[in-house]
Amino acid sequence: MEEIKSIFAQNLIRLRKQMKITQVEFAEKINYSDKAVSKWERGESIPDVAVLKSISDFFGVTIDFLISAHNEEEVIKQPTNYAKTVKNRNRFLISAITIVAIFVCALTVFVSLQSANHEYLWVNFLGCFVFPLPIYFLLLLIFSSLWAKRIWKIVFVSAFIWSLILVSFCIVWLATSKPYPLVFVVGIPAQVITLMSFGIINLKTNRAKNENSSNSTDAENPE
Numbered sequence: 001m002e003e004i005k006s007i008f009a010q011n012l013i014r015l016r017k018q019m020k021i022t023q024v025e026f027a028e029k030i031n032y033s034d035k036a037v038s039k040w041e042r043g044e045s046i047p048d049v050a051v052l053k054s055i056s057d058f059f060g061v062t063i064d065f066l067i068s069a070h071n072e073e074e075v076i077k078q079p080t081n082y083a084k085t086v087k088n089r090n091r092f093l094i095s096a097i098t099i100v101a102i103f104v105c106a107l108t109v110f111v112s113l114q115s116a117n118h119e120y121l122w123v124n125f126l127g128c129f130v131f132p133l134p135i136y137f138l139l140l141l142i143f144s145s146l147w148a149k150r151i152w153k154i155v156f157v158s159a160f161i162w163s164l165i166l167v168s169f170c171i172v173w174l175a176t177s178k179p180y181p182l183v184f185v186v187g188i189p190a191q192v193i194t195l196m197s198f199g200i201i202n203l204k205t206n207r208a209k210n211e212n213s214s215n216s217t218d219a220e221n222p223e
Contacts, residue, residue, distance in 0.1 A: 002043075007069050009043040015059045016041075030054050095143045099136060106132055126170050133163035154198050161190045 016026050023041070027034040032051065039045045047055070049063070056063045110128035114121065141156040165187045173179050 001046075004067050005043045005046045008046050008067050009041050011066050011068075011070065012037075012055070013041050015061070019059075030058055091143070091147045095140065098139060098143075102132065102136065102139075123174065126174070130170055131167050134160055134167060137163050150198065150202070154194065157194050157198075158191060161194065162187050165190075 016023070021029070023037045024034045027037045030051070032047075036045075036047070040047065046052075046067075052063045052066060056066055059066075106128045110124055113124045113128070137156050137160040141153065141160055144152040144156050165184055169180065169183045172183065
């Protein structure tokens with residue numbers, strides 16, 4: 001039992017330090033006292049099964065992992081649900097704050113223009129909310145390229161293309177006072193090219209993965 005306490009203490013310390021949180025912060029996360037956490041890490045006691053389950057869920061490991069001996073590298077390699085959650089939340093916040101900031105700027109400009117001259121409501125609306133759409137989708141495309149899955153890249157590339165076409169349509173309409181809806185036809189081949197490009201990239205990526213997997217298998221099983 002003493003050996004299990006010592007092993008659990010070492011694993012708990014390594015996992016906690018890997019996540020860069022203090023004993024107090026960890027205690028708050030699992031709704032326990034920092035004194036209890038301190039005792040666990042000194043190897044003086046070990047929590048019951050229910051608490052072990054909460055700790056294992058927090059770190060994204062199994063109970064068996066917590067009470068089994070590991071070297072430091074094995075502990076570091078363990079994924080942590082909390083770390084992933086924090087990372088995804090931060091990414092979402094960065095994206096959301098950026099988009100909201102641009103929208104607030106556009107809204108401020110729109111209100112200012114309307115206060116100065118409210119005869120041009122339609123023009124002001126287009127200039128402040130429709131014309132910036134490509135910028136929104138371009139930013140979302142950049143964020144998705146850095147953090148999101150491939151499907152979101154396809155979505156935002158498509159949205160960027162169609163928003164450019166929409167802006168072109170509005171500009172022509174304002175300039176000529178006549179709508180030309182046929183301009184949207186241009187989006188069809190652009191959309192097809194986009195889907196085909198992503199399809200080709202996906203095929204090449206899968207082929208490269210298969211080749212690497214095959215090479216690894218050959219290296220492990222030489223004739």
